[in-house]
Amino acid sequence: MSATEKSFPVSWDQFHRDARALAWRLSGINGDWKAIVCITRGGLVPAAIIARELGVRLIETVCVASYHEYSEQGQLKVLKEVSAELTADGGKDVLIVDDLTDTGKTARIVREMLPEAHFAAVYAKPMGRPLVDTFITEVSQDTWIYFPWDLGLTFQAPIGRETRG
Numbered sequence: 643m644s645a646t647e648k649s650f651p652v653s654w655d656q657f658h659r660d661a662r663a664l665a666w667r668l669s670g671i672n673g674d675w676k677a678i679v680c681i682t683r684g685g686l687v688p689a690a691i692i693a694r695e696l697g698v699r700l701i702e703t704v705c706v707a708s709y710h711e712y713s714e715q716g717q718l719k720v721l722k723e724v725s726a727e728l729t730a731d732g733g734k735d736v737l738i739v740d741d742l743t744d745t746g747k748t749a750r751i752v753r754e755m756l757p758e759a760h761f762a763a764v765y766a767k768p769m770g771r772p773l774v775d776t777f778i779t780e781v782s783q784d785t786w787i788y789f790p791w792d793l794g795l796t797f798q799a800p801i802g803r804e805t806r807g
């Protein structure tokens with residue numbers, strides 16, 4: 643990932659709306675998804691929303707860890723693979739869900755496990771975009787997305803204070 647300069651904070655409301663918009667798109671692609679494979683941990687939240695909207699009840703996880711704290715990508719580790727039941731036919735009619743794709747490294751690894759599956763992410767950056775079949779919003783590569791589960795309400799200094807110095 644390149645150095646991040648801009649920030650894109652996402653509220654719970656906005657995330658819910660964007661995940662729902664993703665569900666809308668996915669409903670037009672396949673009316674009968676067999677299962678959702680969510681990429682933990684970030685994929686758990688959109689997966690819950692999409693599963694509710696599309697009536698999918700078979701939810702599997704693939705557990706991948708890559709980033710340590712913020713911005714710095716470490717070694718990619720697969721902590722748990724997808725069940726053999728879903729990989730047997732390459733993942734036909736299976737929906738893979740993640741919160742975002744950044745460099746595309748996580749998506750590439752999971753796609754190799756399920757080459758026939760459909761990959762959906764709520765947000766995408768340009769490097770990861772070719773790895774995603776469906777997404778809602780693209781942000782630039784130098785933008786860091788702050789998800790609502792990583793944020794809290796804090797005091798904001800008045801704009802005037804900053805400009806007065």
Ligand SMILES: O=P(O)(O)OC[C@H]1O[C@H](OP(=O)(O)OP(=O)(O)O)[C@H](O)[C@@H]1O
Pocket residue numbers: 643681682683684685706707708709710715740741742743744745746747748749770
């Ligand atoms: O396209 P990439 O450069 O591979 O980055 C995208 C991945 O990075 C984040 O997960 P992370 O590994 O930080 O773990 P988390 O979901 O547990 O926060 C995010 O949720 C994606 O899964």
Ligand code: HPA
Pocket residue numbers: 709742744785786787788789
């Ligand atoms: O922009 C991001 N935001 C949060 N987590 C991430 N993991 C990779 N890129 C990002």
Ligand SMILES: [Mg+2]
Pocket residue numbers: 681682683684685740
């Ligand atoms: Mg993740």
